[in-house]
Amino acid sequence: MTTPILDFVRSYAESGTARFHMPGHKGTGPLGCESLDITEISGADELFCADGIIAESEKNASELFGSYKTLYSTEGSSLAIRAMLALAISDTPYGERPLILATRNAHKVFIYSAALLDFDIEWLYPKAPSHICSCSVSADEVRNAIANMDRRPVALYVTSPDYLGGMCDIKGLSEVCRQLGILLLVDNAHGAYLNFLDTPMHPMALGADMCCDSAHKTLPVLTGGAYLHIAHSASRYADMAKDKMALFASTSPSYLTLASLDACNAYLDGEYRGALSYAILRIDKIKALARERKIPILDGEPSKLTVCIAKCGYTEKQFRRMLKESCIEAEFIDSDYAVFMLNEKNSESDFSRLEGFILNLPLCEDIKKEAPIFSAPRQKISVREAMLARSESVPVSSSVGRICATPSVSCPPAVPLVISGEVICEATVSGLQALGIERIQVVKE
Ligand SMILES: Cc1ncc(COP(=O)(O)O)c(C=O)c1O
Incomplete structure (x- = not known):
């Protein structure tokens, strides 16, 4: 498989060209990798209007993942998720508020996307009390939830694998979504490698319409390298995808990260499957x-x-x-x-x-404890209104009845217990305290 970006940055580094362009390090510096760190000079293509070496490399990635189109992100799955959601809500008829059905263990970037794109969320909670990172839902639960909703969501959004390694039944969920005519979007940030198992378990292989992968989390790719994959079933979104990425992205993508994604294609096409299997x-x-x-x-x-x-x-x-x-x-x-x-x-x-x-791990007596669980707080105002409102920081202990402005959450796992716009209740306070969170940003009254 070709590596056009890597070849280009290497040959430019070796060419001895005088650099009267960004970046300011001019190809030298303490890290040793500066010579490969270029900007969109002639021949280097442009990430969000790609028709040269980046387009060729993305096509290689798309072949590897069996997608209709794969786009690179140098700003992680965070960027790919925003773009994926922007694409999904573009189907909402003018004047209607977009609605997404989502499992509650969503990473905070999903909440930030709701603020940026102003969509509503209907949450799916786990049936049994479980860790905040986990929210397994079955195809039947999704079918029932949609049957009981007043409004039809444009998409189901699930996180699989989750931070603890739990996985959803993507195949079953995709069948339900197809029958009901809604998109299946998967936060597959932790699962790029799943495509290369002896039996592939990647969302593109199991029927998802779109998904993000943080290549940097499980593949040998520099931090920030990620993909947005669009399946053949969602090909109608492909033409708009670069524009949606550009909407949220820096205009200075990292060529180090692009070259790393590019080099990874050759690795995935070569020795990777055998090495992974071992x-x-x-x-x-x-x-x-x-x-x-x-x-x-x-x-x-x-x-x-x-x-x-x-x-x-x-x-x-x-x-x-x-x-x-x-x-x-x-x-x-x-x-x-x-x-x-x-x-x-x-x-x-x-x-x-x-x-x-x-x-050698000595086993001691089980520490029995109540894990913080999702308390299904009431949504009083939209995520966007709450996130953009004037806010103040208050002690969690005196926050009952207040509206959450910004989700208080540490990273990892970055899964919030209470979401912007929700009214904080006693159960939420206990959960936040159990997580060691002492202060919370609430909407100023
Ligand atoms: C489940 C999940 N989704 C999305 C993200 C964001 O990914 P990135 O760091 O590649 O932007 C993370 C990051 O940890 C994550 O764990």
């Missing part, structure tokens, strides 16, 4: 060891190991300390779970270190 076997071995030792772990996507630390008898602080002593850094730790993201780029010594940690 890594999954290796990860499965660590999971099997955990199960053998009765260490509770979650079922879910193949590349994540999610250890239920509270059930192992550890507090967040204790577990963090133990990991630090073992020279291991996890992706995410809270009072319930520790999430490890593994892949083929981890060395055998990384795998062995984690394996050793699991092997």
Whole structure:
């Protein structure tokens, strides 16, 4: 597979051309990568009107992912999500407010998109109390929810995989969405690699209409590198997609990140599948060891190991300390779970270190605790009104009855317990306090 962007930046770096253009480092500096960091000079194409090397590279990515069209983002899935939602609501008849049905474990970028694009949200909550990152819904639940709605949503928006590795039944959901004539949009930020498994589990393979992938999260791509994939079923949106991306994006995309996405195509087309398949076997071995030792772990996507630390008898602080002593850094730790993201780029010594940690982890008595749960607060004003209103910071303890202005949430996992425009209730306060959140931004009265 060709790598036109990488080839271009490399040959420009080697050409010795005098740089009377941006960026200001002029190709030299302390990082060592400055010579490859260019701007839209002649021949370098333009990300949002691509017809040269970027268009060729995006076409390569589209072939790899089996999409109708794939667009690059150098500003993460955050940008791809805004564009995807802007495309989806473009079908709303003039004068009507767009409505999206979404699972409540949405990343905060979804809420920010609602503020920017001014759409309404109907939330789907998990049936059983679950961690705020998880919200598994079945195809039947979606069908019933839509049957009971006064207004028809333009799309169903789900997060799969979620931060803990939980996955939705994308195939089942896509069938329901197709029958009901609404789009299925997937926040697949954590799942770019799913396309390359022996049995692909990527949303494009399972019937989603559009999805975002943070290439940088699971593939060897620089931070910020991401895709917006548009399936053949949603080809009618493809012509508008670049404009919607441009609406929210910087006019100075990073060519380092573009070159990294480009180089990744050749890797995905070459040795990747074999390397991934081997890594999954290796990860499965660590999971099997955990199960053998009765260490509770979650079922879910193949590349994540999610250890239920509270059930192992550890507090967040204790577990963090133990990991630090073992020279291991996890992706995410809270009072319930520790999430490890593994892949083929981890060395055998990384795998062995984690394996050793699991092997020697003493099991203590389960810390029984009430996890913060979604309390389904009432939406009083729109997300946009609340987010753009004058606001003030108040202690969470005295926020009952106030309207949330900005979601108080830490990143990761960036899943808010209360959303802009919702009225804060007692249950929300308990949940926020359980998450260690002490202050919240509310709409000024
Ligand atoms: C579920 C989910 N969606 C979207 C995003 C945003 O992705 P990015 O950081 O690539 O903009 C994240 C980031 O952590 C995420 O976890």
